[in-house]
Amino acid sequence: MSDAAPTDRPLAVPTRQLETERVIVTEWRFAPGAHTGWHTHQYDYVVVPITTGQLRLETPNGTVTADLVAGQSYGREKGVEHDVINDNPFEFVFIEIELKP
Numbered sequence: 234m235s236d237a238a239p240t241d242r243p244l245a246v247p248t249r250q251l252e253t254e255r256v257i258v259t260e261w262r263f264a265p266g267a268h269t270g271w272h273t274h275q276y277d278y279v280v281v282p283i284t285t286g287q288l289r290l291e292t293p294n295g296t297v298t299a300d301l302v303a304g305q306s307y308g309r310e311k312g313v314e315h316d317v318i319n320d321n322p323f324e325f326v327f328i329e330i331e332l333k334p
Contacts, residue, residue, distance in 0.1 A: 243267040245317070250328075257331040263288075263319035271316045276331040279308040283326040291316040301327065 245267045251258040257276070261269070271291075282301040290297045292315045319325040 242318075245269050245319070255333050257329075257333070259329045259331070261327050261329060263317075263325040265319060265322050265324065268316050268318040271314070273314040274309065274311050274331070276333055277308065277310050278332065279306055279330045281306045281328040281330070283328065284321075284324070286319075286321040286323070286325055288325065289318040289320050291318065301325075 243264050243266060245261050245263040248260045248262070249257065250260055280301075282303050282305060284301070285303045286301060288299045288301060290299055
């Protein structure tokens with residue numbers, strides 16, 4: 234899937250905090266306008282928002298807006314395909330915990 238975002242859009246910055254045989258923990262920092270780029274999740278995962286705000290998700294089925302609240306976690310199964318975009322006028326941060334089989 235090609236990325237429809239402008240080529241000058243900055244990339245979000247992932248920082249791997251921990252990896253074991255069971256989990257991968259990554260901090261994601263999104264400057265205003267930053268995105269992850271199109272990707273497909275290889276593992277089930279949990280997201281722990283550090284910031285409250287909205288993220289735009291470009292998916293194969295269209296655009297979805299997600300309201301995230303600091304400290305209110307959610308989870309998804311592997312196979313999710315999307316580009317996550319921070320349209321907020323401020324930095325957005327979350328922790329992603331991937332669960333290895």
